[in-house]
Structures are given as structure tokens and as C-alpha cells.
Amino acid sequence: MMQGFGSACVHAGFEAEEHRSHLTPIYASSTYLFDSAEQAVDLFTGKEKGFIYGRFGNPTIEQTAAKIAALEAYGLKNTHGTPLEVKAILHASGMAAVSTLLFATVSTQQKVLSHLSLYGGTQELIDKVLPDCGIQTVLVDFHDLNAVEEKLKSEPSIALVYIETPANPTIQCVDIEAITQLAHQYGKKVACDNTFATPYLQQPFAFGVDFVLHSTTKFLNGHGTAIGGVLLGRDIEFMSTRVTKHHRLLGANANAFDAFLLNNGIKTLELRMQRHCSNAEQVASFLSNHAEVAFVNYLGLEHHPDAAIAKKQMKHAGALLSFEVKGGFEAGKKFINQLQLCTSAVSLGTCDTLISHPASTTHVGVPRELRLQSGITDGLIRMSVGIETIDDIINDLNTALKK
Ligand SMILES: *Cc1c(COP(=O)(O)O)cnc(C)c1O
Numbered sequence: 001m002m003q004g005f006g007s008a009c010v011h012a013g014f015e016a017e018e019h020r021s022h023l024t025p026i027y028a029s030s031t032y033l034f035d036s037a038e039q040a041v042d043l044f045t046g047k048e049k050g051f052i053y054g055r056f057g058n059p060t061i062e063q064t065a066a067k068i069a070a071l072e073a074y075g076l077k078n079t080h081g082t083p084l085e086v087k088a089i090l091h092a093s094g095m096a097a098v099s100t101l102l103f104a105t106v107s108t109q110q111k112v113l114s115h116l117s118l119y120g121g122t123q124e125l126i127d128k129v130l131p132d133c134g135i136q137t138v139l140v141d142f143h144d145l146n147a148v149e150e151k152l153k154s155e156p157s158i159a160l161v162y163i164e165t166p167a168n169p170t171i172q173c174v175d176i177e178a179i180t181q182l183a184h185q186y187g188k189k190v191a192c193d194n195t196f197a198t199p200y201l202q203q204p205f206a207f208g209v210d211f212v213l214h215s216t217t218k219f220l221n222g223h224g225t226a227i228g229g230v231l232l233g234r235d236i237e238f239m240s241t242r243v244t245k246h247h248r249l250l251g252a253n254a255n256a257f258d259a260f261l262l263n264n265g266i267k268t269l270e271l272r273m274q275r276h277c278s279n280a281e282q283v284a285s286f287l288s289n290h291a292e293v294a295f296v297n298y299l300g301l302e303h304h305p306d307a308a309i310a311k312k313q314m315k316h317a318g319a320l321l322s323f324e325v326k327g328g329f330e331a332g333k334k335f336i337n338q339l340q341l342c343t344s345a346v347s348l349g350t351c352d353t354l355i356s357h358p359a360s361t362t363h364v365g366v367p368r369e370l371r372l373q374s375g376i377t378d379g380l381i382r383m384s385v386g387i388e389t390i391d392d393i394i395n396d397l398n399t400a401l402k403k
Pocket of ligand 1: 167
């Protein structure tokens with residue numbers, strides 16, 4: 001019988017070890033014993049499954065990866081009608097997962113097709129690192145499917161289509177299914193950064209994508225205790241050979257301590273996401289009616305340009321929103337300084353409500369005109385709504401907006 005998603009969050013991936021530890025323990029060991037020279041040969045040739053060396057994996061890391069694979073494939077079927085199986089590889093960070101993906105799927109003289117709204121680190125990687133390796137990126141607005149098809153047609157060297165939805169920090173959404181169908185028509189592989197949604201809200205494999213990745217630092221860990229990433233693929237053979245090779249040789253491996261924290265964090269994913277989402281919905285509605293707020297950018301509000309796409313592919317509009325405080329740059333700074341409960345910090349997806357004022361922090365070095373072009377206005381506040389008691393979050397915002 002298939003278990004519910006919440007049960008899979010708690011139990012998937014777990015395998016009891018010989019001492020019967022009820023939690024997946026931390027395997028703090030860099031290397032593993034061989035029983036005999038013959039066994040070493042079998043392990044190295046893959047004839048026997050087992051652990052060899054910490055950079056290649058260990059039980060804490062494997063069980064955590066298996067849990068995430070079960071959640072991303074949850075309830076999905078492959079083309080033969082049997083349960084979909086995907087392979088997950090845990091990484092040192094979200095950026096490590098992006099790097100393994102790009103280097104394993106795109107070679108010199110080939111191109112990546114992506115869109116304008118990407119996580120800052122991913123954007124810098126494609127701007128500053130990939131060109132040195134002879135890999136160029138073509139950017140197009142993924143809302144414009146004709147433009148996407150035009151690029152796929154005119155640029156035969158595109159090897160990978162890279163989607164991030166909802167995107168960081170604009171919360172824009174693009175249609176995973178439509179873009180994936182187009183890309184597959186032209187024989188291209190598709191990857192989707194699912195960090196903002198998590199498999200609770202959105203399963204990109206349901207729409208046919210080839211790879212899914214996360215910064216596990218955010219909602220999957222959920223408590224802000226460790227940096228981490230994961231890369232998943234539906235082609236198990238490709239994941240086990242070329243992707244595994246890149247992961248090992250780039251030194252992109254996770255460590256057992258962080259994997260332990262992640263594994264336990266994911267157990268409450270469903271509960272946390274439900275609370276994050278209902279809190280965010282109430283915060284968005286409160287802010288929409290506040291006299292000191294010029295506008296609210298939340299996928300759950302009907303006037304949001306991507307509301308329909310979000311509704312099509314996500315279970316709920318999620319926990320991220322942004323809004324413009326009336327009064328510009330100084331008003332934005334003043335608002336942040338008045339907060340008592342909400343935490344002023346970058347990052348997102350922790351139990352605590354995290355709030356930032358991009359114009360005075362992450363984007364302070366970006367010329368104002370450029371910043372405005374990417375939608376980051378002077379009084380814009382980004383908010384990752386936490387799981388605190390909703391009345392306390394709203395009171396805190398209300399008090400800070402009044403002062
Ligand atoms: C944070 C983030 C990343 C990068 O992850 P790190 O764990 O910081 O390396 C990638 N994509 C998205 C959407 C993110 O929010």
C-alpha cells in the first residue's frame with residue numbers, strides 16, 4: 001500500500017544498521033574496511049555494493065539522498081506504468097549541485113538555454129565560470145514559448161535547458177510542462193531548480209524534466225543548520241556513471257554531519273510547508289490591505305502575472321513573497337530596523353521568518369538603474385514567511401510599518 005507523503009517524509013530512505021539505531025546515525029569515517037583483497041576488487045568493480053571512501057558516499061549520505069529521491073518521485077509513474085525511480089546525489093551546497101549538473105551535461109562549444117530570473121550564484125556561474133570552459137548561455141524569456149522555440153531551432157549547440165521556478169528572488173514562475181515538451185521535441189535535456197517549491201508543492205518529474213536540483217540549505221533542511229544541495233535524475237544509468245564521476249572528481253560531496261541534519265529536517269517537511277504556506281497566505285492578504293504598502297508580489301494573489309502557472313503546477317503558492325514599503329530606500333531600511341520578531345537575514349526556508357531589504361544589502365553594489373530593471377525597487381522587502389504563530393508575525397509587521 002502506498003504511504004502518504006507525510007509518512008514518506010518521515011520513513012523513506014531509512015535502513016536499520018547492525019546496532020539497530022532508530023535514526024540514521026552520523027558515519028564519521030573517511031574510509032571503510034575491506035574483508036579481503038578479493039572483496040576490495042569486487043567493491044571497486046561494482047560487483048558488490050558497499051562503501052569504500054567517504055568522498056564517494058557513506059550510509060548517512062545515501063539514506064538522506066534516498067529519502068529525497070522518494071519524495072521527488074512520490075506517486076509518479078514511468079512510461080511503463082510502474083513507480084518512477086530517480087537517483088539522488090547529495091552535494092556540499094546547492095551551487096555544487098548546479099556545477100555537477102552543468103559540467104556533466106554540457107561540453108565545450110555547447111550552450112545552456114536559460115531565463116532572466118535566476119538565483120544570483122547560478123547567474124554568476126554562467127556569466128563568469130562557464131565561458132572560461134567554452135560554454136555560453138543563451139537567455140530568453142521562458143514566458144514566451146515562441147521565443148524559446150526560436151532559440152531551440154536556431155541554436156543547435158544547446159545541450160541543456162535550465163529552469164528555475166519559482167525563481168529567486170523575483171518569485172516568477174514559468175510553465176515546466178510546456179518548456180519541457182518543446183525542449184524534448186528538439187532533443188534537449190531539461191533541468192529544474194525546485195528549491196523554492198520543494199517536492200511537497202511541486203514535482204518537476206511529473207512534467208517530464210530530466211533533472212531536478214535543490215539547495216537543501218533552504219526548505220528541505222528547514223532549520224538553517226547546514227549548507228547543502230542535491231541533484232536528481234531520471235536516467236539512473238547516466239546518474240550512476242557520468243554524473244557520479246563528475247560529483248566525485250569535482251569534490252562536490254556532502255558530509256555526514258550535514259546529511260544527518262538534513263535527514264532529520266526533512267521528516268517535518270510536510271508539516272512545515274503547510275504552516276509556511278498558510279502563514280504566507282495570511283501575511284500576503286494583510287499586506288495587500290495595508291496603507292503603507294504600495295504593492296505585494298505573491299503567487300497566491302490573483303493579480304500576480306504568474307498566478308495561473310503557479311496554480312497549474314504547484315499545490316499552493318508557497319512561502320515567499322515580496323512587497324514595496326511606501327517611502328522608498330529610507331523607509332525600507334527603517335522598516336527592517338523596527339522589526340522585533342522577524343529576523344533580518346539573507347537566505348530563506350527556515351522555521352524563522354526571514355526578511356531582507358535587497359536595495360541596502362544583497363544589491364547595494366548594483367547600480368540603481370540596473371537594480372530597478374530587474375524589479376528590485378528601493379523599498380522592496382523580501383520575506384520568507386516562517387512557522388511562528390501568525391498573529392505574532394502580523395503584529396510585528398504592523399508595528400514596524402506604523403513607526
Ligand atoms: C540558495 C539557492 C541556490 C544555491 O544554494 P547554496 O546552498 O547556497 O549553494 C540555488 N538555487 C536557489 C533557487 C537558491 O535559493
